[in-house]
Amino acid sequence: MRVNRRGLGAILLFAVFGIGGVGLIPVFLLVWSRAARQEIMRTLWRIFVWMLNRSGLIRIDRGELRPWRGTILACNHPSLLDVVAITAFVPKTLFIAKNSLRNNLCCAASVRALSLPADADLVAEA
Template sequence: MTFWKRSLAVNLRIMDFEPVAAQNKNWFKSAFQTAAFFGGYFIFAALGSVVSVACVLPALLFCGVRPQIFGQKLIHRLFVFFVGYLRAFGLVELDAKELSRLREMGGLVIVANHPCLLDAVLVVSRLPRVVCLMKGSLSRNIVLSGTSRLAGYVHNESGLGLVKTCGERLKEGANLLIFPEGTRTAGKKLHPFKMGFALVSVLTQSPVQTVIITAESNYLGKGWPFFKRPSFPLCYSLRIGKRFEPTPETNVKDFGKMVENYFLKTLSGMDLQTSSPTKKL
C-alpha cells in the first residue's frame, strides 16, 4: 500500500507541474513574439532608411530603365528579407505560391483589394519587377523616398502626367501595382473603385490582372493602432484572379466597373479580413 501511495503522490505532483510548465512555455513564446514584433518595426524602419538614403544620389544622377530595374529588384529583395523575418519568428503565415506564375511576366496592371498596410510588401516580395502607384506622402517618407524614386515608382500627385508615366513603366516591362480603392478596406465593404487603373489599361492596351488578398486579422487595417500587438501568427492569402484584356474599342468606365463587379462578386462570400467564407444565416 505504501508503494501505491507514493506512486500516486508522485503522479499528482507531475500533474500539478504540467499546467505550470505549459503556462511558462506560453508566456515565453508570447514574450519572444512580442520582442520579434517590435523588432520588425525597427528593422523595417532602420534598414529601409539606410538603403533609401543611399539611393537618393543614384536616383538623381542616373535615369533610364536599367537603374529602375535595379531599384525594383532592390525593393523586392528588401521585402523578401522582411517577410522572411516575419515568417522565421512565427509572426506571419503566407500563402502566395500562385503569384509565382507572374514572376516572368511584364506589362500587367495588377489590381488588388487592400485589407491592410502589408499588402504591397507581400505582393512585391513575390514579384521582382513591380512599380507601385503610391500616395504622394509616402514618396516623401525617409524609409521609402530614395528607393521608390530609384525604382521609378509613380505617386498619385503626378496629375496629368500620371497616365503617361504609368504607360512608360508598363512599356519598359514592369508590372504596375494599383489598389483602386485608394485606401484600406474598412470592414467588410469595398470602397468604390477609382477608375484610373482602367484608363491606364485601356490607353496602353495592358491587361488587368486581379489579385485577391485575404487576411485572418485586422492588423494594420483601417483604424488599427499602428503599434498595437495582434495575435500570432498573422495569416495572409494572395490568389491570382481573373485577367481582363481591353481592346481599342473598350469603354473605360464600363471596363473599370466590370473589374469592380468581379471583386464584389468574388469577395461577397467571405469577410475581407478573413480567408474563411462567412456564414450565411
C-alpha cells in the same frame, strides 16, 4: 517576468524596416540604374518577408504568387505589407504609392527606387 515574444518581434521588425529604409538613402545615391535599384529592393524585401515568416508574425505561401506573372492584379487598398510581399516575389510589379510615402523618411528610398508613381502625380495629370 513573461515577455511577449510576438510583440517584441513586431517591434524589432518595424525597426528593421524603418532603419533599413533610412539606410538605403546613401546606397541609392550611388546606384544609378533603375533596374539595379529595383532588384536591390526586391532582394531586400524578400529577406524582410523571410524574417516576418520566420518570426511567425505573418505567413506567406510563395507558391500562391507564382501564377501571377503576366497578370494584372488590381488591389483596392493594398497595405504597405501587401506591396512589400507582392513586389518581393512577383517581377515587374507596379503599384501607385500614396504621396506621403514618397516624403516619409523610412519609405522614400524604397518608393523612389521602385519608381512607383504617386497618387498626387496621377491626379495632377488628369
